[in-house]
Amino acid sequence: RKEVEQDPGPFNVPEGATVAFNCTYSNSASQSFFWYRQDCRKEPKLLMSVYSSGNEDGRFTAQLNRASQYISLLIRDSKLSDSATYLCVVNQGGGTSYGKLTFGQGTILTVHP
Amino acid sequence: DAEITQSPRHKITETGRQVTLACHQTWNHNNMFWYRQDLGHGLRLIHYSYGVQDTNKGEVSDGYSVSRSNTEDLPLTLESAASSQTSVYFCASSERTSDTQYFGPGTRLTVL
Numbered sequence: 001r002k003e004v005e006q007d008p009g010p011f012n013v014p015e016g017a018t019v020a021f022n023c024t025y026s027n028s029a030s031q032s033f034f035w036y037r038q039d040c041r042k043e044p045k046l047l048m049s050v051y052s053s054g055n056e057d058g059r060f061t062a063q064l065n066r067a068s069q070y071i072s073l074l075i076r077d078s079k080l081s082d083s084a085t086y087l088c089v090v091n092q093g094g095g096t097s098y099g100k101l102t103f104g105q106g107t108i109l110t111v112h113p
Numbered sequence: 114d115a116e117i118t119q120s121p122r123h124k125i126t127e128t129g130r131q132v133t134l135a136c137h138q139t140w141n142h143n144n145m146f147w148y149r150q151d152l153g154h155g156l157r158l159i160h161y162s163y164g165v166q167d168t169n170k171g172e173v174s175d176g177y178s179v180s181r182s183n184t185e186d187l188p189l190t191l192e193s194a195a196s197s198q199t200s201v202y203f204c205a206s207s208e209r210t211s212d213t214q215y216f217g218p219g220t221r222l223t224v225l
Contacts, residue, residue, distance in 0.1 A: 100158065
């Protein structure tokens, strides 16, 4: 089983649609959770951190379910500029293992007019 | 503005040659990381450092080495390049006690 698993997609949605991505992780001791965005041939950039209480940033909402070891990202009112690969990222260690992140393979999103 | 840079951005080399990829950050971050990204594998950790003179092996460290002589730089060396090391390499950095990483623009390496 992969340590961090995502549906690779691709997801093809029209502008204005709502789309949700899911991610599961294998280590119940995981401490930190993130969604990164990666545009074609560019570096990954932090989209948002994911907290147990859930968090929202504009059109983006992230949720964490520790019991099910499951993370989600919801994008509302999709824009053409949201087209990218979305990476689920987990720190599966604890204590002083800062930055030892495990990346999912990414979910490809294409938003069309 | 603080930033993280990588050089070269593109490199073509031959099997067996030694190659060094540079990574430089001006955030004064303690933690620095090297990843490779390949289709079907996502980003995989090669080596990382939590400070000067500290280096650690990651998931795919065989054939690679790093050294950390100052806070700003973490060069990645391929001792004897192999075709399997053709990939896109990303450097990243973070603050000492943070998991939030900031990535450089990447180096596309081709080993012929």
